[in-house]
Amino acid sequence: MNTGTSTGTGTGTAGTTPSGGVLARPGDGARLSAADLACCLPIHQGELEDLARLLALVEDWLLHADEQVWADLARFLHERPPADLIDELGTQSVKLHQLARATG
Numbered sequence: 001m002n003t004g005t006s007t008g009t010g011t012g013t014a015g016t017t018p019s020g021g022v023l024a025r026p027g028d029g030a031r032l033s034a035a036d037l038a039c040c041l042p043i044h045q046g047e048l049e050d051l052a053r054l055l056a057l058v059e060d061w062l063l064h065a066d067e068q069v070w071a072d073l074a075r076f077l078h079e080r081p082p083a084d085l086i087d088e089l090g091t092q093s094v095k096l097h098q099l100a101r102a103t104g
Contacts, residue, residue: 045103052096059089 043051062073063086073082 045100048096048103049100052093052100055089055093055096059086059093062086062089 062082070082073085074080077085
């Protein structure tokens with residue numbers, strides 16, 4: 001288990017580990033207490049920013065893809081609407097960008 005430190009408790013921004021990793025957990029960038037450490041994932045600030053940029057890049061590419069790409073994606077997703085995946089990519093990208101700003 002990671003023994004990182006918290007920047008507070010309750011809601012707000014995420015904490016960092018002593019080695020500079022960001023403490024992330026499902027949801028947004030809530031502040032983490034010692035009790036929260038069991039359900040979090042340490043990730044370095046640069047990795048968090050890279051992941052946010054990659055999600056945004058894939059979302060942007062899909063938004064500009066042609067109908068054939070969307071049709072292929074729908075088949076791959078077993079007929080789940082590609083727009084649902086694109087929306088989810090955007091949502092997760094925004095959350096990661098917010099978390100990166102909060103801990104940067």
